[in-house]
Amino acid sequence: MSGKAILVLNAGSSSIKFLLFEHRDGRLEAQLRGQIEGIHTSPHFVARTARGIVAAEKNWGEGVALGHDGAVDYLAEFLRREGAGMELEAVGHRVVHGGPDFTRPVQIDSDVLAALERFIPLAPLHQPHNLAPIRMLLARRPDLPQVACFDTAFHATNPAVAQRFAIPADLHDAGVRRYGFHGLSYEYVASVMPEHDARTAVGRVVVCHLGNGSSMCAIENRSSVASTMGFTALDGLPMGTRSGAIDPGVLLYLMDERQMNARAIEKLLYHQSGLLGVSGISSDMRKLLDSNEPRAQVAVDLYVYRIRRELGSLVAALGGLDALIFTAGIGENSAVIRERVCRDAAWLGIELDVAANRAAGPRISTKASRVPAWVIPTNEELMIARHTQRLVAAPAFAR
Numbered sequence: 001m002s003g004k005a006i007l008v009l010n011a012g013s014s015s016i017k018f019l020l021f022e023h024r025d026g027r028l029e030a031q032l033r034g035q036i037e038g039i040h041t042s043p044h045f046v047a048r049t050a051r052g053i054v055a056a057e058k059n060w061g062e063g064v065a066l067g068h069d070g071a072v073d074y075l076a077e078f079l080r081r082e083g084a085g086m087e088l089e090a091v092g093h094r095v096v097h098g099g100p101d102f103t104r105p106v107q108i109d110s111d112v113l114a115a116l117e118r119f120i121p122l123a124p125l126h127q128p129h130n131l132a133p134i135r136m137l138l139a140r141r142p143d144l145p146q147v148a149c150f151d152t153a154f155h156a157t158n159p160a161v162a163q164r165f166a167i168p169a170d171l172h173d174a175g176v177r178r179y180g181f182h183g184l185s186y187e188y189v190a191s192v193m194p195e196h197d198a199r200t201a202v203g204r205v206v207v208c209h210l211g212n213g214s215s216m217c218a219i220e221n222r223s224s225v226a227s228t229m230g231f232t233a234l235d236g237l238p239m240g241t242r243s244g245a246i247d248p249g250v251l252l253y254l255m256d257e258r259q260m261n262a263r264a265i266e267k268l269l270y271h272q273s274g275l276l277g278v279s280g281i282s283s284d285m286r287k288l289l290d291s292n293e294p295r296a297q298v299a300v301d302l303y304v305y306r307i308r309r310e311l312g313s314l315v316a317a318l319g320g321l322d323a324l325i326f327t328a329g330i331g332e333n334s335a336v337i338r339e340r341v342c343r344d345a346a347w348l349g350i351e352l353d354v355a356a357n358r359a360a361g362p363r364i365s366t367k368a369s370r371v372p373a374w375v376i377p378t379n380e381e382l383m384i385a386r387h388t389q390r391l392v393a394a395p396a397f398a399r
């Protein structure tokens with residue numbers, strides 16, 4: 001490998017995922033991807049080439065706590081060895097929350113980092129982990145340009161009314177509002193829509209990001225106008241282990257009648273609910289679809305039903321529908337779920353092409369379908385790398 005490279009980091013609570021892009025002739029090509037998992041308990045590192053061949057692997061063993069700093073250290077050392085002759089141009093980070101202020105990707109300095117730390121209460125399960133590698137690299141490699149890309153930013157175009165909860169205004173002013181998430185995925189899908197259908201690209205589109213975390217977004221002329229997630233990534237659709245939308249009265253009931261405190265409710269709604277909670281079997285859609293247990297069926301039925309309901313709501317926000325798009329783990333891989341969602345959406349003018357759907361499209365509706373449906377694989381890391389490359393090239397980035 002030679003030339004310039006952009007490293008994309010996605011740091012979670014127990015893992016750091018990375019993707020190294022080579023930047024050649026203005027094009028970004030994924031070269032190496034991988035992760036260090038179990039960073040606090042039993043770290044395991046694996047890196048794969050663009051073709052999926054294992055390039056390196058390491059186990060630290062049980063009871064070893066690398067932490068975020070140790071994991072980034074190891075990764076930096078690995079990339080130095082592996083990327084001989086390659087110049088690391090910049091690091092792009094996935095950061096879940098940009099709060100009300102950061103509505104586009106931003107170059108990181110100590111002021112920006114301090115501002116992002118103020119949003120930790122808005123996303124306590126993600127934001128601190130996203131920021132850990134940024135803080136460390138800023139201290140150790142202050143000369144290395146870093147860029148933060150936010151899951152919330154794409155939704156900054158939502159009209160004011162879509163961002164508002166019906167609660168007292170001082171809470172809204174303090175940041176208690178609907179933000180929306182999965183923005184990097186939606187932004188990527190919107191960016192490649194013109195390659196599939198020029199008319200769709202400027203039309204009214206609902207994108208279903210159906211993965212372990214699931215949400216849906218209404219997009220008009222490539223800008224977000226509404227989404228199913230709100231103040232946190234807990235709202236909207238049921239997910240692998242998250243409840244999705246729930247009557248807030250349930251939380252009061254849990255506090256009053258079950259004596260549950262905030263931490264217990266957090267555990268329930270983030271980790272024990274959704275597909276896992278309803279089925280009692282698994283958070284993994286594949287396992288539920290393969291299961292004959294009635295409880296698995298109930299969980300899948302609820303997932304599909306909630307998509308149907310949210311689709312109606314998003315189409316109402318758009319005032320019509322010109323295309324429906326599926327993306328992420330379930331959206332890209334499960335013909336069964338796509339088929340059920342499309343059949344439920346027949347009233348909107350979608351007619352499924354069963355064979356095309358089994359082949360994962362990209363177009364999965366018939367030629368006669370009034371509204372087309374598509375499968376478009378997402379690529380959040382490439383979106384981050386593009387933003388990072390663009391910002392680093394901007395004159396303001398020069399130090």
Ligand code: ADP
Pocket residue numbers: 210211212213214240283284285286287289328329330333334335
């Ligand atoms: P994350 O939100 O963690 O990025 P993904 O987008 O990778 O998650 O999606 C993970 C989900 O995709 C899991 O529920 C998994 O079961 C599901 N999935 C992957 N492949 C298939 C498939 N062939 N059929 C059904 N579900 C699938």
